[in-house]
Amino acid sequence: MYIADVYVNLPVKSIAQAYSYIIPEDKLFLDAGWRVVVPFHGRATEGFILNKYEVESTDRPLKKITDVLDDEAWFPAEIIKAASKLATFYLCSLAEIMRLFMPGKSGAKISCVYEVNEEADSGCYSDGTAEKKILDFLHEYGNASKNKLKKLLPDAPVESVIEKMCRRDEIRRIYNVAKKSKERFEKYICPQIEITDTLIQEKFKGKPAQQKILRLLKDCDSVSLKYIKDQGISSVPLKALAEMNCIKYIEKRILRDSYQDFECEKNVKKIKLTDTQGKIIDSIRPHIDSKQYFMALLHGVTGSGKTQVYVELTKLARMQGRQVIVLVPEIALTGQIVKVFKQNFSEDIVVIHSQLSVSERNDSFYRFRHGQANIAIGARSALFLTPENLGLIIIDEEQDPSYKQDEAPRYHARVVAEMLAKAYNCTLILGSATPSLESYYQTQLGKIECFEMPERVGNRPMPKVYPVDMRMELKRGNRKILSNDMMRLIRETIQQGQQMILMLNRRGFSTFIMCRECGHVIKCPDCGLPMVYHKANTLMCHHCDTHLHPPSICPQCGSTYIRYFGSGTEKLEAELKELVPEARVVRLDRDTTQRKFSQTEILSAFSEGKYDILLGTQMVAKGHDVPNVTASGILSADAALNLPDFRAAERCFMLIAQTAGRSGRGEIPGKVLVQCYNPEHYAVQYACEQNYHAFFEHEIEIRKALYYPPFCRLIKLTFVGDTEDETRKRAESLKDKFVSYFSGRAEQQIIGPAPDTIPVFRGRYRYNLVIKAGKYLDTLQFMRENNLHEDTNVLIDIDPINI
Ligand SMILES: Nc1ncnc2c1ncn2[C@@H]1O[C@H](COP(=O)(O)OP(=O)(O)OP(=O)(O)O)[C@@H](O)[C@H]1O
Numbered sequence: 027m028y029i030a031d032v033y034v035n036l037p038v039k040s041i042a043q044a045y046s047y048i049i050p051e052d053k054l055f056l057d058a059g060w061r062v063v064v065p066f067h068g069r070a071t072e073g074f075i076l077n078k079y080e081v082e083s084t085d086r087p088l089k090k091i092t093d094v095l096d097d098e099a100w101f102p103a104e105i106i107k108a109a110s111k112l113a114t115f116y117l118c119s120l121a122e123i124m125r126l127f128m129p130g131k132s133g134a135k136i137s138c139v140y141e142v143n144e145e146a147d148s149g150c151y152s153d154g155t156a157e158k159k160i161l162d163f164l165h166e167y168g169n170a171s172k173n174k175l176k177k178l179l180p181d182a183p184v185e186s187v188i189e190k191m192c193r194r195d196e197i198r199r200i201y202n203v204a205k206k207s208k209e210r211f212e213k214y215i216c217p218q219i220e221i222t223d224t225l226i227q228e229k230f231k232g233k234p235a236q237q238k239i240l241r242l243l244k245d246c247d248s249v250s251l252k253y254i255k256d257q258g259i260s261s262v263p264l265k266a267l268a269e270m271n272c273i274k275y276i277e278k279r280i281l282r283d284s285y286q287d288f289e290c291e292k293n294v295k296k297i298k299l300t301d302t303q304g305k306i307i308d309s310i311r312p313h314i315d316s317k318q319y320f321m322a323l324l325h326g327v328t329g330s331g332k333t334q335v336y337v338e339l340t341k342l343a344r345m346q347g348r349q350v351i352v353l354v355p356e357i358a359l360t361g362q363i364v365k366v367f368k369q370n371f372s373e374d375i376v377v378i379h380s381q382l383s384v385s386e387r388n389d390s391f392y393r394f395r396h397g398q399a400n401i402a403i404g405a406r407s408a409l410f411l412t413p414e415n416l417g418l419i420i421i422d423e424e425q426d427p428s429y430k431q432d433e434a435p436r437y438h439a440r441v442v443a444e445m446l447a448k449a450y451n452c453t454l455i456l457g458s459a460t461p462s463l464e465s466y467y468q469t470q471l472g473k474i475e476c477f478e479m480p481e482r483v484g485n486r487p488m489p490k491v492y493p494v495d496m497r498m499e500l501k502r503g504n505r506k507i508l509s510n511d512m513m514r515l516i517r518e519t520i521q522q523g524q525q526m527i528l529m530l531n532r533r534g535f536s537t538f539i540m541c542r543e544c545g546h547v548i549k550c551p552d553c554g555l556p557m558v559y560h561k562a563n564t565l566m567c568h569h570c571d572t573h574l575h576p577p578s579i580c581p582q583c584g585s586t587y588i589r590y591f592g593s594g595t596e597k598l599e600a601e602l603k604e605l606v607p608e609a610r611v612v613r614l615d616r617d618t619t620q621r622k623f624s625q626t627e628i629l630s631a632f633s634e635g636k637y638d639i640l641l642g643t644q645m646v647a648k649g650h651d652v653p654n655v656t657a658s659g660i661l662s663a664d665a666a667l668n669l670p671d672f673r674a675a676e677r678c679f680m681l682i683a684q685t686a687g688r689s690g691r692g693e694i695p696g697k698v699l700v701q702c703y704n705p706e707h708y709a710v711q712y713a714c715e716q717n718y719h720a721f722f723e724h725e726i727e728i729r730k731a732l733y734y735p736p737f738c739r740l741i742k743l744t745f746v747g748d749t750e751d752e753t754r755k756r757a758e759s760l761k762d763k764f765v766s767y768f769s770g771r772a773e774q775q776i777i778g779p780a781p782d783t784i785p786v787f788r789g790r791y792r793y794n795l796v797i798k799a800g801k802y803l804d805t806l807q808f809m810r811e812n813n814l815h816e817d818t819n820v821l822i823d824i825d826p827i828n829i
């Protein structure tokens with residue numbers, strides 16, 4: 027007999043293990059990777075098979091697998107291997123990781139109804155009892171759900187009555203398993219005989235409609251019914267042909283792809299690779315051909331032509347018949363790369379974006395799984411496809427924070443990609459103009475190879491970047507968001523018919539609201555963060571999206587001296603309209619891009635020259651390539667420096683360098699102004715020089731001195747509890763254990779406990795401990811021994827983005 031070890035698809039920390047089930051005789055085809063339905067704690071539950079083995083007999087009281095979800099194994103062996111490693115690394119249950127590889131987190135919708143067991147003796151209930159009413163109802167209607175029975179007997183304890191009757195076997199639970207994704211099929215006809223011209227003319231003489239159908243079918247395998255109907259042919263001749271067995275009806279699965287509307291011109295000009303591009307491709311080619319794991323970082327300045335390198339590497343992998351995943355931070359913002367890939371590979375692409383429905387996602391999975399499309403482009407979720415034969419993963423803008431998922435499991439796409447690349451024996455390429463300190467440090471240690479692209483394509487100069495000291499501006503009496511120099515640059519650029527990008531990394535109008543009388547700041551009732559004023563006369567919490575009406579008097583002291591401070595993109599837009607009314611301005615931030623594809627629309631309108639200025643949050647800083655953009659402006663460039671975060675300088679540097687890099691990509695050199703209060707800060711200075719290496723050398727010394735990543739790994743543990751005291755004490759107690767466990771080991775440190783940035787969320791207190799782990803494996807061991815992986819009141823964040 028065959029046994030399968032099955033992981034149930036419930037992200038519950040306490041059941042993080044596999045359970046054994048018997049594979050029934052009629053389902054012996056089942057194997058590792060299949061999705062099945064199993065009885066689990068009295069319920070039908072979805073699960074996946076980890077492995078299968080044969081035994082002579084078993085005296086364990088094992089249950090049987092009851093149902094199968096798909097026509098094939100959902101998870102290839104490589105995915106199971108990578109997922110197991112990830113579960114260990116992120117200290118979470120395997121189910122949590124495996125769920126990432128299923129659109130909608132599960133494959134089945136399981137519902138339960140009750141039926142009478144006709145063989146049982148249930149004649150003992152007298153009229154009027156709940157039991158009797160339930161039996162009568164089930165007899166009359168065949169079956170009913172629990173909810174229906176509750177409606178039937180609103181005053182009875184239906185739940186416990188049903189429970190009792192099930193135990194006595196008087197009624198039974200019947201589970202209905204429905205697949206979650208609605209696959210769509212279209213009807214086709216295909217020929218069952220060999221169709222020749224003579225056959226059409228002789229045998230079907232005098233039957234023009236049938237002749238027409240046969241002519242359509244003569245040179246192809248199948249024709250859709252819809253097409254036949256569009257030709258004005260009715261169903262009568264079709265029926266006649268089917269009855270004569272000349273044709274048969276079949277169904278084909280239709281695969282939806284809502285990105286297909288974004289087709290673009292196919293006839294691209296042939297690109298001659300630059301020397302640098304050619305050399306890099308030649309160096310990576312043997313690794314792709316060798317089908318061994320290989321990882322490299324492509325460090326190329328903005329506009330150095332990294333995209334073309336990605337395209338060439340993709341061609342190499344495709345020549346080997348292998349599949350490719352290309353990750354970008356946000357698909358709509360990096361439409362550029364999709365466009366270039368579509369031009370090169372047209373039909374071979376699936377685009378995975380956040381606005382796909384579960385069914386569309388399932389269709390994309392299916393196409394990629396079956397090699398109908400072999401290149402997937404998307405945000406981090408595109409990593410969770412289930413390819414047969416993956417040969418290359420590319421992560422563009424690898425430093426982007428959107429690669430970190432901020433809900434459990436809190437994975438980083440770079441880590442997942444590395445595990446997948448190892449499992450599939452494939453090549454992993456990280457690309458960026460401003461790599462994360464972590465990745466660049468790895469290249470310095472020689473752990474991953476580094477390829478440099480120090481110059482722009484065609485020897486175009488890097489833009490000239492100048493800081494503008496806003497303290498001087500204030501002294502001169504200018505209290506506006508835009509400095510005089512910035513105003514001049516805007517006017518000059520527009521007059522010359524060129525375009526400009528303005529970045530202010532805060533959305534909304536005013537960034538906080540304070541009472542001048544008592545100093546009270548209006549905060550979100552849910553998470554305690556300051557509310558941001560938006561022009562539509564609402565206050566919004568940017569953390570949890572709570573909306574409020576702005577108060578006209580201070581809720582604390584009743585005074586009317588309520589003032590609005592700080593500036594966001596809405597205010598900048600208003601100021602621009604007032605100061606430069608002739609400019610055509612378009613704003614790009616979360617608020618202007620709620621609708622499906624609106625980001626793409628704004629960006630294409632801008633690149634077609636319908637606007638002079640694109641202003642927005644960091645969204646305007648990502649990979650856009652518009653040759654007519656000759657100037658960029660960065661406002662409050664160093665605001666990020668004031669945040670209490672060890673990555674503040676790195677973020678500030680990257681934001682300036684990336685935004686600056688959007689300008690001067692065409693014939694005309696770019697000019698960039700950086701408004702800030704700290705022009706002497708090294709992050710601002712090196713960003714203005716666009717000197718990544720100098721910034722890296724400076725920053726890495728600081729990280730080393732303060733013992734921060736990449737010299738250690740951070741782990742944030744958030745303790746959640748009902749009272750402040752109890753929550754803090756739990757954190758303190760774990761800290762004590764940590765200190766004694768690692769007594770005297772300098773490379774294992776722990777900070778805290780301290781209240782979270784959001785100290786109370788939805789009524790629950792939050793305290794953080796931050797571990798600085800020099801030896802991650804030892805720390806994992808410590809966390810496991812203290813059962814943190816099973817504790818639902820501790821949130822674990824490995825490599826947190828914010829601490
Ligand atoms: N070999 C080449 N010959 C001519 N033009 C090229 C070549 N390679 C790339 N380009 C062009 O150079 C421009 C910049 O390339 P690309 O957008 O790939 O830069 P990038 O390195 O990705 O920059 P960023 O980091 O700013 O996104 C593009 O317009 C691209 O078409």
Ligand SMILES: [Zn+2]
Nearest residue numbers: 550553567570
């Ligand atoms: Zn909130």
